[in-house]
Amino acid sequence: MLAGKRVLLIIGGGIAAYKSLELIRLLQKAGASVVPVLTRAGSEFVTPLSVSALAGHKVYQDLFDLTDEAEMGHIQLSRAADLLVVAPATADLMAKMAGGRADDLASTLLLATDKRVLAAPAMNVRMWEHPATQRNLATVLADGVRVVGPNAGEMACGEFGPGRMAEPAEIVAAVEAALGAGPLAGRHVLVTSGPTHEPIDPVRYIANRSSGAQGTAIAAALRDLGARVTFVTGPAVVPPPAGVAVVRVETAAQMLAAVEAALPADAAVMAAAVADWRVANAGAQKMKKDGSGRAPALEFAENPDILATVSRGALRPRLVVGFAAETEAVVDHATAKRLRKGCDWIVANDVSPATGIMGGAENAVTVISERGAEVWPRMAKDAVARRLAQKIAEALQ
Known part of the structure; x- marks a missing residue:
C-alpha cells in the first residue's frame, strides 16, 4: 500500500x-x-x-x-x-x-x-x-x-x-x-461526541457527565485509517482532534440538524451523550429566587432521538454504531436498545461511579450486534478507539 x-x-x-x-x-x-x-x-x-x-x-x-x-x-x-x-x-x-x-x-x-x-x-x-x-x-x-x-x-x-x-x-x-492509503481511504464517517447542554435559562443547563474523550479518540482513530471524518461535538472537555471537519453544537436539536446536514456517510458512530430531556419552558432571563423558598416548576420535553433518526432515515449510512452508557444490566439494556433504535452495533459500557470510566482515561466495552455480545478487556480509550476503527474498516470492506 x-x-x-x-x-x-x-x-x-x-x-x-x-x-x-x-x-x-x-x-x-x-x-x-x-x-x-x-x-x-x-x-x-x-x-x-x-x-x-x-x-x-x-x-x-x-x-x-x-x-x-x-x-x-x-x-x-x-x-x-x-x-x-x-x-x-x-x-x-x-x-x-x-x-x-x-x-x-x-x-x-x-x-x-x-x-x-x-x-x-x-x-x-x-x-x-x-x-x-x-x-x-x-x-x-x-x-x-x-x-x-x-x-x-x-x-x-x-x-x-x-x-x-x-x-x-x-x-x-x-x-x-x-498518505491516503489506509483501509478507510475514500470513506466518509460521521462521529458525534461529547454532551449536549439543554438550557434552563441563559446561565443554567442540564447535561450528561461526558468529557468527550472516547468520541474524540474514535474520530482520531478513523482519521488515522484514512477516513474523511465529520466530527459533530457538544461542549466537551477534550479538544477535538486535528485533521477532521469539526461542527460544534450545544443542544440535542442542534446536534440532530448538524448530523442530518453531514449525511450521506459510509458509517456513523454516535458516541455523544445526548440529554434525553430538555426544559420546555426555559427562561429567557435568569431565574431569580423570589424569597418563598419554592423552586421554580420546570416542564420537560423529550429530545429528538438522533440515533434512531439516523438508523431509520432515507440517508442511512451502511453502518450505524450507537453507544449505551449503563449502570446495571449492561448487556441486556444495550441489546434492547440496539433493537429499539435500529442500529447495527451498540458499544455498551458500565459507567457506575465505582468503575471510574466516566471522565477517566480507560474504558471497558461490550460490542452488541446481531451476532451477540463481544466483550473487550478494559483498556485505554485510545486503544478502544483503534480497535473499534479497525472493526469498522473491516465491516465496510
Whole structure:
C-alpha cells in the first residue's frame, strides 16, 4: 500500500528506539523506502550500523556534516520525502517541535519541511502527563502534526500508564492513513461526541457527565485509517482532534440538524451523550429566587432521538454504531436498545461511579450486534478507539 512512497524516519532518544528497527522492516514490507535520521540521543539506544543495514540507506546524523550537506542539504532532505515520521517522539523532540527549535538535524528537518509529519510519542508516564508536554502536544496537533499513541502499559522504568510508543504495526497503519492509503481511504464517517447542554435559562443547563474523550479518540482513530471524518461535538472537555471537519453544537436539536446536514456517510458512530430531556419552558432571563423558598416548576420535553433518526432515515449510512452508557444490566439494556433504535452495533459500557470510566482515561466495552455480545478487556480509550476503527474498516470492506 506504500509502494513508491518515501518516509523520512527520525529516531529519537528513548528506550522505544529499539522498536524503530521493526518499524523500518514493516514500512519496507509495505513498499516504502526509508531514509533514517538518528538523533545523538537516539544513537545511545540503537546503532547507526543496525539502522543503516535494515533501511538499506545511509543514516543522517549531523546538521553540520560537510559531506552530507554537499550530497543532499538538509532543506532538500526535509522535502524529498512524502512523509516525516518521528518514532520515538521524545518529550524533548516534542518540545522542540512545539517551540520551533532548530538546534540539530532532526529539529531543523521538522522545521524546514513542507510535508506532513507523523509523531509517535514515547516517554515516562509522568513526563507524558506533565502540563508542559500536554501543552506541547496541543501545539503540534494545532500545527497539523498527526499523532499515533502513546499506549498505556508498563514502562521500562517499572511505572504503569500512558507513555509506551505505539506498536510498529500501528504506526504503519497511521503512515498509510497519512498518505491516503489506509483501509478507510475514500470513506466518509460521521462521529458525534461529547454532551449536549439543554438550557434552563441563559446561565443554567442540564447535561450528561461526558468529557468527550472516547468520541474524540474514535474520530482520531478513523482519521488515522484514512477516513474523511465529520466530527459533530457538544461542549466537551477534550479538544477535538486535528485533521477532521469539526461542527460544534450545544443542544440535542442542534446536534440532530448538524448530523442530518453531514449525511450521506459510509458509517456513523454516535458516541455523544445526548440529554434525553430538555426544559420546555426555559427562561429567557435568569431565574431569580423570589424569597418563598419554592423552586421554580420546570416542564420537560423529550429530545429528538438522533440515533434512531439516523438508523431509520432515507440517508442511512451502511453502518450505524450507537453507544449505551449503563449502570446495571449492561448487556441486556444495550441489546434492547440496539433493537429499539435500529442500529447495527451498540458499544455498551458500565459507567457506575465505582468503575471510574466516566471522565477517566480507560474504558471497558461490550460490542452488541446481531451476532451477540463481544466483550473487550478494559483498556485505554485510545486503544478502544483503534480497535473499534479497525472493526469498522473491516465491516465496510
